[in-house]
Amino acid sequence: MFSASHRLHSDAMSDAENAGTYGKCNNPYGHGHNYALEITVSGPVDERTGMVCNLVDLDDFVQSEILERFDHQNLNTLREFADAVPTTENLCTAAYEILQRSFRHAHLEKVRIEETMLNSFEYAGGAENAT
Amino acid sequence: MVYLTRKAEFSASHYYHNPEFTPEENRRIFGKCNNPNGHGHNYTLEVTVKGEVDPRSGFVVDLKQLKEILNREVLDAMDHRFLNKEVPEFSTRIPTTENLAIAIWQRLDQKLNAARLHRVRVYETPDLFVDFYGEV
Numbered sequence: 001m002f003s004a005s006h007r008l009h010s011d012a013m014s015d016a017e018n019a020g021t022y023g024k025c026n027n028p029y030g031h032g033h034n035y036a037l038e039i040t041v042s043g044p045v046d047e048r049t050g051m052v053c054n055l056v057d058l059d060d061f062v063q064s065e066i067l068e069r070f071d072h073q074n075l076n077t078l079r080e081f082a083d084a085v086p087t088t089e090n091l092c093t094a095a096y097e098i099l100q101r102s103f104r105h106a107h108l109e110k111v112r113i114e115e116t117m118l119n120s121f122e123y124a125g126g127a128e129n130a131t
Numbered sequence: 132m133v134y135l136t137r138k139a140e141f142s143a144s145h146y147y148h149n150p151e152f153t154p155e156e157n158r159r160i161f162g163k164c165n166n167p168n169g170h171g172h173n174y175t176l177e178v179t180v181k182g183e184v185d186p187r188s189g190f191v192v193d194l195k196q197l198k199e200i201l202n203r204e205v206l207d208a209m210d211h212r213f214l215n216k217e218v219p220e221f222s223t224r225i226p227t228t229e230n231l232a233i234a235i236w237q238r239l240d241q242k243l244n245a246a247r248l249h250r251v252r253v254y255e256t257p258d259l260f261v262d263f264y265g266e267v
Binding site for chain 2: 117121
C-alpha cells in the first residue's frame, strides 16, 4: 500500500481537451489515492526451502525500489512521469519495469494496482496472457 | 497490454425454473432456488477491459465512459429488478449467475469501442463467482 498524489494533464492536449478527458482528475492542485499494489511472481518450488521466492527478498525489493520511490510523493514530479501522464495504467507499467529490470529472485508474472475500491489495473508485459 | 477492472454492485431477485422439467425435477435440481416467489442477492460485477495505453492520455479506456456504459447497460436494467420477469434475456434463459455473466458480456461487448472486453466476473455471494471470457 502506498499513498501518493497526482494530476492528470497532458501537454499534448489543449486546456479544454484536458478538462474533457480527465474531468476532476485535471484539477491543477492534484489529488491523492491510497494505492494497493499486488505483485505476482512464479517459479519452481525450491526443494530445500519449499519456497518459490523468499518473501523477505520480495518485501525488501518492493520496499526499497517501489514504496520508497512512490509513497507520499507527487507522482507528477517523478522521473517516470516526466513524459507520461501518471494514470494508474502508466503507474502499473512503471512498477512492472522496475521489477523486470532488477528483481532476480523469481519470474515476474504480473503487477496489479488498485486505485480505488472500484478501479484496478493489471500489466503482465506485452503478452495477452493475464487473467 | 494493460487490463483495467471496474467494479459495480447491484441487487436483484430471481428463481430457477425450467418449464421442460417436471415440478419434481425442478425442485430436485434447483432446490431452494426453485421457490417461485424468488429470492435475492447483492451481486458484485467486475468488468475487465484490455488495450494498449494511449500515449496522449495515458488511458486504456475513459473510465467515465466505461462507468456510464455499465450504468446504462447493466445497472439501470438489472438493479432492484426481478431478473426472470424484468430482464428480457431471462424470458427464455434461466437467470443463473452463469447466464447473468453471459448476458452482461453480450450487453457490454456491443457498446465498448476503444478497449476490448476481456472478462466479466459476477459474484453472486462473496464465496461464489462466475467468470466469462466471451467464448461460448
